[in-house]
Amino acid sequence: MTEPAGRRVRTAALELFAERGFHGTGIRDLAQRAGLSTATLYHYMGTKEDLLAEIMRDSMRLLLLAAGQTGTFGTPTERIARLTQIHVLAHAARPLHTRVADDEIRALSAPVRAEITALRDEYEDFWQSAIDDGVTSGEFRVAAPTVARLALLEMCSGVARWYRPDGPLTASELAARYVEMALGLLTVDGAAPALDPGAADDMNELVSELWPL
Amino acid sequence: MTEPAGRRVRTAALELFAERGFHGTGIRDLAQRAGLSTATLYHYMGTKEDLLAEIMRDSMRLLLLAAGQTGTFGTPTERIARLTQIHVLAHAARPLHTRVADDEIRALSAPVRAEITALRDEYEDFWQSAIDDGVTSGEFRVAAPTVARLALLEMCSGVARWYRPDGPLTASELAARYVEMALGLLTVDGAAPALDPGAADDMNELVSELWPL
Amino acid sequence: MTEPAGRRVRTAALELFAERGFHGTGIRDLAQRAGLSTATLYHYMGTKEDLLAEIMRDSMRLLLLAAGQTGTFGTPTERIARLTQIHVLAHAARPLHTRVADDEIRALSAPVRAEITALRDEYEDFWQSAIDDGVTSGEFRVAAPTVARLALLEMCSGVARWYRPDGPLTASELAARYVEMALGLLTVDGAAPALDPGAADDMNELVSELWPL
Amino acid sequence: MTEPAGRRVRTAALELFAERGFHGTGIRDLAQRAGLSTATLYHYMGTKEDLLAEIMRDSMRLLLLAAGQTGTFGTPTERIARLTQIHVLAHAARPLHTRVADDEIRALSAPVRAEITALRDEYEDFWQSAIDDGVTSGEFRVAAPTVARLALLEMCSGVARWYRPDGPLTASELAARYVEMALGLLTVDGAAPALDPGAADDMNELVSELWPL
DNA sequence: CATGAATGAGAATTCATTCAT
DNA sequence: GATGAATGAATTCTCATTCAT
Numbered sequence: 043m044t045e046p047a048g049r050r051v052r053t054a055a056l057e058l059f060a061e062r063g064f065h066g067t068g069i070r071d072l073a074q075r076a077g078l079s080t081a082t083l084y085h086y087m088g089t090k091e092d093l094l095a096e097i098m099r100d101s102m103r104l105l106l107l108a109a110g111q112t113g114t115f116g117t118p119t120e121r122i123a124r125l126t127q128i129h130v131l132a133h134a135a136r137p138l139h140t141r142v143a144d145d146e147i148r149a150l151s152a153p154v155r156a157e158i159t160a161l162r163d164e165y166e167d168f169w170q171s172a173i174d175d176g177v178t179s180g181e182f183r184v185a186a187p188t189v190a191r192l193a194l195l196e197m198c199s200g201v202a203r204w205y206r207p208d209g210p211l212t213a214s215e216l217a218a219r220y221v222e223m224a225l226g227l228l229t230v231d232g233a234a235p236a237l238d239p240g241a242a243d244d245m246n247e248l249v250s251e252l253w254p255l
Numbered sequence: 256m257t258e259p260a261g262r263r264v265r266t267a268a269l270e271l272f273a274e275r276g277f278h279g280t281g282i283r284d285l286a287q288r289a290g291l292s293t294a295t296l297y298h299y300m301g302t303k304e305d306l307l308a309e310i311m312r313d314s315m316r317l318l319l320l321a322a323g324q325t326g327t328f329g330t331p332t333e334r335i336a337r338l339t340q341i342h343v344l345a346h347a348a349r350p351l352h353t354r355v356a357d358d359e360i361r362a363l364s365a366p367v368r369a370e371i372t373a374l375r376d377e378y379e380d381f382w383q384s385a386i387d388d389g390v391t392s393g394e395f396r397v398a399a400p401t402v403a404r405l406a407l408l409e410m411c412s413g414v415a416r417w418y419r420p421d422g423p424l425t426a427s428e429l430a431a432r433y434v435e436m437a438l439g440l441l442t443v444d445g446a447a448p449a450l451d452p453g454a455a456d457d458m459n460e461l462v463s464e465l466w467p468l
Numbered sequence: 469m470t471e472p473a474g475r476r477v478r479t480a481a482l483e484l485f486a487e488r489g490f491h492g493t494g495i496r497d498l499a500q501r502a503g504l505s506t507a508t509l510y511h512y513m514g515t516k517e518d519l520l521a522e523i524m525r526d527s528m529r530l531l532l533l534a535a536g537q538t539g540t541f542g543t544p545t546e547r548i549a550r551l552t553q554i555h556v557l558a559h560a561a562r563p564l565h566t567r568v569a570d571d572e573i574r575a576l577s578a579p580v581r582a583e584i585t586a587l588r589d590e591y592e593d594f595w596q597s598a599i600d601d602g603v604t605s606g607e608f609r610v611a612a613p614t615v616a617r618l619a620l621l622e623m624c625s626g627v628a629r630w631y632r633p634d635g636p637l638t639a640s641e642l643a644a645r646y647v648e649m650a651l652g653l654l655t656v657d658g659a660a661p662a663l664d665p666g667a668a669d670d671m672n673e674l675v676s677e678l679w680p681l
Numbered sequence: 682m683t684e685p686a687g688r689r690v691r692t693a694a695l696e697l698f699a700e701r702g703f704h705g706t707g708i709r710d711l712a713q714r715a716g717l718s719t720a721t722l723y724h725y726m727g728t729k730e731d732l733l734a735e736i737m738r739d740s741m742r743l744l745l746l747a748a749g750q751t752g753t754f755g756t757p758t759e760r761i762a763r764l765t766q767i768h769v770l771a772h773a774a775r776p777l778h779t780r781v782a783d784d785e786i787r788a789l790s791a792p793v794r795a796e797i798t799a800l801r802d803e804y805e806d807f808w809q810s811a812i813d814d815g816v817t818s819g820e821f822r823v824a825a826p827t828v829a830r831l832a833l834l835e836m837c838s839g840v841a842r843w844y845r846p847d848g849p850l851t852a853s854e855l856a857a858r859y860v861e862m863a864l865g866l867l868t869v870d871g872a873a874p875a876l877d878p879g880a881a882d883d884m885n886e887l888v889s890e891l892w893p894l
Numbered sequence: 895c896a897t898g899a900a901t902g903a904g905a906a907t908t909c910a911t912t913c914a915t
Numbered sequence: 916g917a918t919g920a921a922t923g924a925a926t927t928c929t930c931a932t933t934c935a936t
Contacts, residue, residue, distance in 0.1 A: 047895095061361070062361060063276060063278055063361065063362075065276060065278035065279040066278040066361070066362065068929080068930070068931080069930080069931060069932080070929085070930090070931095078896085078897095079896075079897055079898080080897095080931085080932085081896075081897050081898075081899090081932090081933085081934090082895080082896050082897065084931095084932075084933080085895070085896075089931080089932080090931065090932095104465045104466065107465065108461060108462070108465055111461065112458065112461065124458060127458045128458055128461065128462060131458065131459065131462040132462060132465075132466060135462060135466045136466045139466075145358070148274070148275060148276065148279070149276070149279060185423075185424070185432070186422075186423050186424055189422075189423075189424065189429070189432075192413065192416075192417045193410060193413065193433075193436070195413075196409060196410055196412075196413025196416065196417075197406060197409055197410035197413070199409075200405065200406065200408075200409025200410065200413075203405075203409065204405045204409075209399075209402075210398075210399050210402075211398070211399055211402065214459060216402070217458075219398070219402075220406075223406070223439075223440050226436075226439045226440070227436050227439065227440075245325065245337065245340045245341055245344060245430070246344065246426075246427055248321055248324065248325065248341065249321070249341060249344040249345055249348055250348075252317045252320060252321055252345075253317060253345060253348050253349045253352075260920085281904080281905070281906085282905080282906060282907080283904085283905090283906095291921085292921075292922055292923080293906085293907085293922095294907090294908085294909090294921075294922050294923075294924090295920075295921050295922065297906095297907070297908080298919080298920060298921070298922095299920095302906080302907080303906070303907095473916095487787070488787065489702060489704055489787065489788075491702060491704035491705040492704040492787070492788065494908075494909070494910085495909080495910060495911080496908085496909090496910095504917085504918095505917075505918055505919080506910085506911085506918095507911090507912085507913090507917075507918050507919075507920090508916080508917050508918060510910095510911075510912080511916065511917070515910080515911080516910065516911095530891045530892065533891065534887060534888070534891055537887065538884065538887065550880070550884060553884045554884055554887065554888060557884065557885065557888040558888060558891075558892060561888060561892045562892045565892075571784070574700070574701060574702065574705070575702070575705060611849075611850075611858070612849050612850055615848075615849075615850065615855070615858075618839065618842075618843045619836060619839065619859075619862070621839075622835060622836055622838075622839025622842065622843075623832060623835055623836035623839070625835075626831065626832065626834075626835025626836065626839075629831075629835065630831045630835075635825075635828075636824075636825050636828075637824070637825055637828065640885055642828070643884075645824070645828075646832075649832070649865075649866050652862075652865045652866065653862050653865065653866075671751070671763065671766045671767055671770060671856070672770065672852075672853060674747055674750065674751065674767065675747070675767060675770040675771060675774055676774075678743045678746060678747055678771075679743060679771060679774050679775045679778075686899085707925080707926070707927085708926080708927060708928080709925085709926090717900085718900075718901055718902080719901095719927090719928085720900075720901050720902075720903090720928090720929085720930090721899075721900050721901065722928095723927095723928070723929080724898080724899060724900070724901095725899095728927080728928080729927070729928090
């Protein structure tokens with residue numbers, strides 16, 4: 043409680059947006075968590091959406107900054123390794139920020155969403171160009187580079203949903219493992235023991251039965 | 256509009272919950288999308304939460320049923336391959352259901368959440384035991400099997416967020432690729448070209464600077 | 469359930485209006501209790517208020533009929549005795565009807581309320597004229613005959629709120645006791661051991677303190 | 682209108698609940714009577730039921746307090762006399778509170794109802810033990826002491842329904858009269874001119890005809 | 895700085911009732 | 916008879932926000 047009120051508001055917003063989502067959080071909840079009245083709340087914030095936008099901007103800008111400092115030099119392999127590492131470390135170190143940034147884009151109004159989406163696209167461009175460069179250079183072998191980017195980012199971002207620093211792995215160890223997985227994913231050689239085609243058809247049939255259109 | 260009204264309500268709920276989230280969807284939205292008045296809406300549904308619970312129950316039960324039919328026999332490698340395949344196919348074929356089921360658990364009231372969580376835990380047990388068995392048999396080499404399960408599921412579930420059937424890959428092709436990735440992930444041999452330790456430290460330092468605790 | 473539906477509706481209304489009050493009872497409640505759909509309900513009734521009006525009309529008409537047959541001949545003492553007896557017997561025998569009639573007048577719309585109030589006034593006139601005649605003849609000694617009527621009726625009507633036929637008194641015994649009390653009440657001779665005036669003042673003071681205006 | 686808004690809300694609730702009943706009073710009615718918008722109303726209250734619970738709690742607590750101060754010493758006759766006096770005075774002085782407390786218990790939700798019922802039972806215990814003590818000491822002669830308590834309370838509470846301070850009796854005079862009636866009721870000697878048995882049977886027959894089971 | 899007071903709009907849900915079949 | 920479908924109006928209550936003090 044020695045923290046300044048303005049900071050407490052941000053912390054409250056971060057925690058509650060991560061926990062209940064933007065639409066699931068009321069300003070009364072924010073006020074209570076911050077230990078203020080709802081009216082006082084407005085001394086320290088603009089609108090509720092501004093609060094969300096701040097969180098997302100901060101989150102994206104830092105990621106973007108880090109990507110700019112690490113993702114622009116060296117071989118594609120090195121670039122992907124470093125991008126993966128900071129992405130995982132960031133998601134392990136700041137799970138609330140990253141979860142909000144990942145989950146609540148749809149809650150933003152059009153103009154802010156455009157702004158945040160632009161930042162995110164810029165960030166993902168670092169990944170995409172590293173992947174594309176790797177494919178061009180032959181370091182990576184992937185059929186659909188765009189799909190690869192999406193799969194990689196989903197996989198790495200998931201960390202924010204379950205990683206606990208008091209678990210068996212440190213954040214650094216976790217990041218190292220994800221780097222291995224990411225690079226493996228980008229150099230799939232098709233030598234993995236594929237299911238026999240008949241089995242694949244069976245699966246498709248099962249899915250069609252269970253989830254008819 | 257030849258569809259019966261009850262079905263239109265379910266479809267509207269599915270689409271809107273997936274698009275805007277449960278809390279971001281009002282009954283007015285549901286009514287409008289279903290082409291009914293809000294009062295008439297209640298002729299075809301219980302509460303808004305009932306609608307959500309139905310979607311999640313259906314989604315989880317089918318996944319569970321499919322896992323029961325495919326994830327219990329054969330080698331661990333085969334089991335994981337099949338589980339991955341149905342999971343990806345299901346998420347590609349029914350992205351709305353699976354997205355709602357993945358994203359809106361927190362919106363459920365305690366009793367329903369307990370019910371759905373139990374179904375989900377049961378489903379994830381198929382994965383966990385396949386992984387654990389593979390580790391025991393030596394087919395898989397993973398330091399933290401629980402982490403592996405989480406990473407795998409996150410990665411595969413992400414499909415529902417971006418896969419489009421009119422893209423470059425069919426759902427079957429996508430599933431095949433994910434099977435390869437999943438098996439690769441579980442047999443990481445540490446032989447991947449690790450970043451040199453100095454570089455890893457640099458990253459950690461950068462993260463510490465950008466996201467101070 | 470062998471009862472005809474129309475009767476079941478009346479019974480349901482009677483029970484629920486007595487139990488929860490008119491405004492506390494919804495047509496859904498009525499339909500459920502009667503074992504019908506809400507739409508079917510309307511085959512057997514007019515509006516919800518009609519149902520209430522029927523109950524009150526029946527209740528008041530019977531009371532009025534009985535009063536007309538018993539309250540018009542004999543001495544004032546005999547008339548009051550008979551009126552008390554039928555009033556108590558009626559309230560013991562038909563507690564639901566009488567409770568609804570006593571409690572729900574305010575729920576009626578103006579025109580129906582006027583009608584029911586007229587019936588009630590007519591009924592109470594039997595009491596009032598018996599009392600007044602007794603005062604004129606000297607059989608009764610009461611300072612405020614109107615107050616006496618109100619007190620008597622309140623006291624006797626209360627029976628419907630608590631009397632149970634399986635209790636220690638039969639309805640006839642109960643009625644006999646009330647006849648005694650009623651006649652005693654009308655022949656109060658002021659000889660009862662009054663509180664000393666000082667004590668009465670103390671009470672007034674206490675009330676003023678506890679319930680300040 | 683110089684009254685503070687919070688008080689106006691309480692007054693409005695008291696008046697309207699007494700006039701139309703809890704279920705017959707909408708928040709719109711409360712808001713209009715208090716001169717506020719419905720939203721502003723909620724600045725000054727919890728739920729509608731809270732408002733009712735407050736009224737009932739206040740009413741019962743004061744009655745209980747008064748009973749505790751006056752109903753515990755002296756002879757049974759004196760105790761009943763004082764209990765009757767405060768009960769009648771309270772009902773004459775605060776008819777709205779007491780009417781709400783008497784009529785709307787059924788409108789309360791289970792937990793609050795339990796609380797209020799406990800208070801009421803405690804209050805009625807003062808009456809019951811005074812009556813029982815009087816029966817033991819021989820001061821009172823009543824066949825069914827529990828019935829006597831119920832009859833007494835019904836009779837006295839009725840005052841709140843019709844007493845007007847600008848009528849022929851002051852509240853004190855009214856209370857004195859009720860004390861006489863109460864004591865008379867408790868010392869019924871059976872000497873009242875009973876109806877001849879044949880007449881009583883006639884009445885029973887008439888009731889049976891008019892209100893067949 | 896801080897807050898009590900205030901609000902129009904909207905939340906989910908229920909209301910009594912009608913009507914075509 | 917019986918009912919599924921439908922609804923405008925009303926229900927209680929919360930929303931995010933403003934503003935005078």
